[in-house]
Amino acid sequence: MxxxxxxxxxxxxxxxxxxxxxxxxxxxxxxxxxxxxxxxxxxxxxxxxxxxxxxxxxxxxxxxxxxxxxxxxxxxxEELFAYTGISPQYIDEGILRVALTEEDEAELRGRLPWIRHAQWVSPEEIRRREPQLTEAVRGGLWFDRDHQVHPxxxxxxxxxxxxxxxxxxxxxxxxxxxxxxxxxxxxxxxxxxxxxxxxxxxxxxxxxxxxxxxxxxxxxMFPVQGQCLSIRTEAPMLTSTAFTKGCYIVPKQDGSCIVGATQVEAGFDKRSTAEAVARLQDKAVQLVPKLKEAEFLRTWTGLRPGSxxxxxxxxxxxxxxxxxxxxxxxxxxxxxxxxxxxxxxxxxxxxxxxxxxxxxxxxxxxxxxxxxxx
Ligand SMILES: Cc1cc2nc3c(=O)[nH]c(=O)nc-3n(C[C@H](O)[C@H](O)[C@H](O)COP(=O)(O)OP(=O)(O)OC[C@H]3O[C@@H](n4cnc5c(N)ncnc54)[C@H](O)[C@@H]3O)c2cc1C
Structure with missing residues (x-):
């Protein structure tokens, strides 16, 4: 050594x-x-x-x-916070992965035999936890160990x-x-x-x-373009991250929410496009209808290192x-x-x-x- x-x-x-x-x-x-x-x-x-x-x-x-x-x-x-006084904003609140289609429900149920930390939740239970989610939810998986930080x-x-x-x-x-x-x-x-x-x-x-x-x-390897946007609502819409096929909404400590993300192979192009913003916004509103009243904050694009x-x-x-x-x-x-x-x-x-x-x-x-x- x-x-x-x-x-x-x-x-x-x-x-x-x-x-x-x-x-x-x-x-x-x-x-x-x-x-x-x-x-x-x-x-x-x-x-x-x-x-x-x-x-x-x-x-x-x-x-x-x-x-x-x-x-x-x-x-x-905690180590980084103690060492620098800067908090990475680790929040342990879990992630709710909801199914909106029959196919997605089958895919999620298919993970239950092997996944270690997941619980199936009924549509009623989901709406009890997150009343602002769409009535179209068919159930989902509650991942109580999937948390978040602020990158x-x-x-x-x-x-x-x-x-x-x-x-x-x-x-x-x-x-x-x-x-x-x-x-x-x-x-x-x-x-x-x-x-x-x-x-x-x-x-x-x-x-x-x-x-x-x-x-x-x-x-x-190849770059995979991902576009996100952030929004803010007067009152919080979600108590934890809500994730469905093609869209997630991640509530942050400052009261904003990150809505993501597109996934496109477009070389090293980092432009944000109006079309992608509109599509992300549509998906977010499908998941949480009241988000149509949210204040738009900003949009950005990053390149994932895909393999x-x-x-x-x-x-x-x-x-x-x-x-x-x-x-x-x-x-x-x-x-x-x-x-x-x-x-x-x-x-x-x-x-x-x-x-x-x-x-x-x-x-x-x-x-x-x-x-x-x-
Ligand atoms: C929209 C989006 C959402 C995401 N959400 C999540 C998430 O929720 N959770 C999660 O775990 N991951 C998420 N990811 C993925 C995650 O961001 C990436 O996997 C991660 O950032 C990769 O880190 P990296 O250090 O390898 O790459 P990068 O952050 O891209 O860093 C690579 C660095 O290398 C430098 N560099 C490149 N070439 C050279 C060179 N020749 N000389 C010197 N420097 C060089 C670059 O300038 C850059 O700073 C997301 C990604 C995107 C785009």
Missing amino acids: NVNASAIVIGGGIIGSSIAYELAKSGMKVTLLDKGAVGQEASTAAAGMLGAQVETHHPGAFYELCTKSQELYRPWS IHLMLALRASLVKRGVTIREWTPVFRLLQSQGRITGVQTSEGPLYADHVVLAAGAWSPALTEAFGMQLP RDGLPFLGTWDQLPGLVFATGHYRNGILLAPVTAVLIRELLTGGSTSLNLAPFSPERAAEAAKARAT
Whole structure:
């Protein structure tokens, strides 16, 4: 174990920042690089749901990864708050996933045999809990462990923690390429010149594939545009997050609600469109009719780091020693930040990890490329 080692983390989103924090805590000398300002991409565009149950559709390694991270969240948020005085606004209020169609009801009921923390609720019970929800609800699942944070406040707390932990943060410093020496990744070429370290962590979100291409690795990742809007009502309409197919409404501590989100593969286009705003608003009003009276606050767009199989890339690739992958967290990067940080720290300081990383191995990118070629 070499905790005196140094690490460069490429990308100051939630994933890179939480890894940098965890590595610095273990005694490493860490430099965090971002092409812009820390936290300005997908990580502050997110709604902040910690949806280990609501977001998983079948059992397996991804569900285990999500639930592990969910367990870590409360103590992690409390630690960041105690360390910086900035609250990530962790709210433990659960998520109500409602069905409005027969097909959706069947899909939700199909999760009951394997999902660990869910309870079926009748339409009457739903309307008793949330009287403003539409009368069209057919029932749903109550996920009492799926909570939320406010991503903007979380990123502020993380950034302050990095400064306090002595992480060197270099914003507006894009990494142009990875540097290799004797078959090992030893550093990065930045707009400010070369930088070297014992480990280089790739956490560049949707932009990650651009840095591995030169080494013949086509990471099967792509940006998935997500547009959201926020609104405010005079009186609160919901006591917890309400989620249905294609739309969620997340009530925040300041009295606003985030309504999300579109999901479109449109390259790196981050424009917000009137059509998407109208569609989101329609869906929100279908779910909570009184929202038609809400005050419109703002709209924004972020680029999720999507992967073809929906799983993140965590760990190393034999062909590129020295490089550690922590990317492709798609719809769940806020949820998965603490577990990702712990796993990468374990990998860099001890060698073995508390969860099996095989299902998330970057090797599968090479295998996918081989399969495409044959
Ligand atoms: C609308 C929307 C709603 C979402 N809601 C949720 C939710 O409720 N719950 C949840 O868990 N997840 C949610 N997500 C997903 C979550 O936001 C992402 O999975 C997560 O933010 C990914 O974090 P990241 O750090 O990998 O990427 P990013 O936040 O995109 O960070 C990557 C960073 O790398 C930097 N970078 C890129 N290339 C370079 C380079 N060459 N050199 C230097 N820096 C570079 C970028 O500038 C950026 O700051 C949502 C996403 C969107 C868009």
